[in-house]
Amino acid sequence: MHSTITKIDAEQADFTDPLRSYRDRFDLPDGVLYLDGNSLGALPKTVRQRVAKTISEEWGEQLIRSWNTADWVHLPQRVGRKIANLIGAGDGSVVTADSTSINLFKVLSAALDLNPGRSKIISERDNFPTDLYIAQGVAKQIGKGHRLVLSDAPSDIPDMLDEDAAVLMLTHVNYRNGYRHDMAALTKMAHDKGILVIWDLCHTAGAMPVDLTGAGADFAIGCGYKYLNGGPGAPAFLYVNPRHMGGFRQPLSGWFGHRAPFDFDPSYAPSSNIEQYLCGTPPVLAMVAMDEAMSLWDDVDMTAVRAKSVTLCDLFIQEVDSFADEFGLKLVTPRDADRRGSQVSYSCDNGYAIMQALIARGVVGDFRAPDIIRFGMTPLYLKFAEVKQAAAILRDILETRAWDAPEFQVRGAVT
Numbered sequence: 001m002h003s004t005i006t007k008i009d010a011e012q013a014d015f016t017d018p019l020r021s022y023r024d025r026f027d028l029p030d031g032v033l034y035l036d037g038n039s040l041g042a043l044p045k046t047v048r049q050r051v052a053k054t055i056s057e058e059w060g061e062q063l064i065r066s067w068n069t070a071d072w073v074h075l076p077q078r079v080g081r082k083i084a085n086l087i088g089a090g091d092g093s094v095v096t097a098d099s100t101s102i103n104l105f106k107v108l109s110a111a112l113d114l115n116p117g118r119s120k121i122i123s124e125r126d127n128f129p130t131d132l133y134i135a136q137g138v139a140k141q142i143g144k145g146h147r148l149v150l151s152d153a154p155s156d157i158p159d160m161l162d163e164d165a166a167v168l169m170l171t172h173v174n175y176r177n178g179y180r181h182d183m184a185a186l187t188k189m190a191h192d193k194g195i196l197v198i199w200d201l202c203h204t205a206g207a208m209p210v211d212l213t214g215a216g217a218d219f220a221i222g223c224g225y226k227y228l229n230g231g232p233g234a235p236a237f238l239y240v241n242p243r244h245m246g247g248f249r250q251p252l253s254g255w256f257g258h259r260a261p262f263d264f265d266p267s268y269a270p271s272s273n274i275e276q277y278l279c280g281t282p283p284v285l286a287m288v289a290m291d292e293a294m295s296l297w298d299d300v301d302m303t304a305v306r307a308k309s310v311t312l313c314d315l316f317i318q319e320v321d322s323f324a325d326e327f328g329l330k331l332v333t334p335r336d337a338d339r340r341g342s343q344v345s346y347s348c349d350n351g352y353a354i355m356q357a358l359i360a361r362g363v364v365g366d367f368r369a370p371d372i373i374r375f376g377m378t379p380l381y382l383k384f385a386e387v388k389q390a391a392a393i394l395r396d397i398l399e400t401r402a403w404d405a406p407e408f409q410v411r412g413a414v415t
């Protein structure tokens with residue numbers, strides 16, 4: 001017996017769900033139980049019309065005038081403000097631009113520049129690989145002997161924070177097992193040792209309340225396409241604590257970060273504001289989709305989002321507990337809600353085939369090598385009854401060994 005949670009009645013939980021009206025604001029295909037909003041969020045209904053309007057009226061008719069008339073030029077700041085509201089960031093401290101990887105390149109370069117004379121970048125071996133790759137690239141680019149030092153368990157991190165560490169770079173919620181760090185405590189521990197902290201909020205923003213200001217975080221980055229529902233490859237965001245604004249710290253000195261881009265000055269002069277973290281022309285269609293997706297959050301109560309996320313995860317764990325041992329499914333997500341994000345993951349043999357069999361039955365989650373099946377819980381559009389049903393289908397697939405068919409063994413490029 002594992003379960004420490006009180007038995008959840010799915011039907012009753014859907015009936016009393018304060019967020020139930022949001023489901024209708026998304027386009028979700030019939031027959032799909034979508035448990036992959038932690039990888040690609042669903043399509044908010046109004047995005048379709050908004051992008052169509054941008055294409056036909058703004059691009060099609062107004063053409064280049066739309067940079068001013070539709071204010072395309074300020075989309076990075078406008079969308080940034082909307083995201084700022086969800087992550088506890090003040091006005092003028094967030095922009096939407098580029099990808100998470102590129103934004104990490106910018107803020108890590110800035111953080112290392114701000115903290116000279118120290119050589120270590122501390123992170124986790126199990127961090128999302130792009131974060132580690134970017135850190136390796138930044139260290140090489142700077143050429144001053146910075147090195148990436150990786151922990152193998154969250155409990156090891158405090159001891160790694162020493163006088164030679166320049167930056168602590170962590171993903172708040174782990175993409176694989178859903179483990180959630182204590183942002184405020186780790187930020188404080190790092191600051192006490194003179195270390196700057198960068199938080200990757202890819203699996204956090206839109207899934208739970210965050211208080212970057214309260215935690216005193218130095219920098220943060222995150223993507224737009226998961227819980228924020230900005231669409232595949234949506235622009236990402238970055239946060240800079242106002243105390244680090246000014247000077248010039250990031251190396252991608254493109255013209256959108258210039259103080260006066262339309263002066264066309266041959267010399268670079270950085271904006272003194274968050275704009276200096278922009279580089280080039282924003283991808284307007286993707287930005288507009290992101291902007292529209294973000295308008296959905298205007299009246300969302302993030303405390304209710306977190307409460308529902310916790311119960312959705314608890315419910316799934318409760319249902320799978322009844323057959324997990326029998327089929328060798330090992331829960332790798334913490335049972336303690338305080339230590340997890342908004343997903344539930346299991347390690348198991350034949351995970352890839354099991355996930356393919358689930359997808360064939362309409363339960364869409366994903367697989368992360370070598371052996372993790374992941375189920376993302378998105379409170380705005382998931383029903384408790386669906387989570388319960390997804391667990392029942394998983395059980396059926398395991399009992400009938402439906403996964404043991406040749407078509408479920410073939411790996412796609414994206415898993």
Ligand SMILES: Cc1ncc(COP(=O)(O)O)c(C=O)c1O
Pocket residue numbers: 099100101102128130131171175200202203223236
């Ligand atoms: C924690 C984390 N960081 C970064 C990324 C990806 O960054 P990018 O959007 O640049 O591919 C992901 C997922 O793709 C992620 O889960």
Ligand SMILES: Nc1ccccc1C(=O)C[C@H](N)C(=O)O
Pocket residue numbers: 038039040128175176202414
């Ligand atoms: N950007 C993608 C493109 C294709 C397929 C998946 C992704 C993901 O976002 C993966 C995600 N970051 C993860 O936590 O695994």
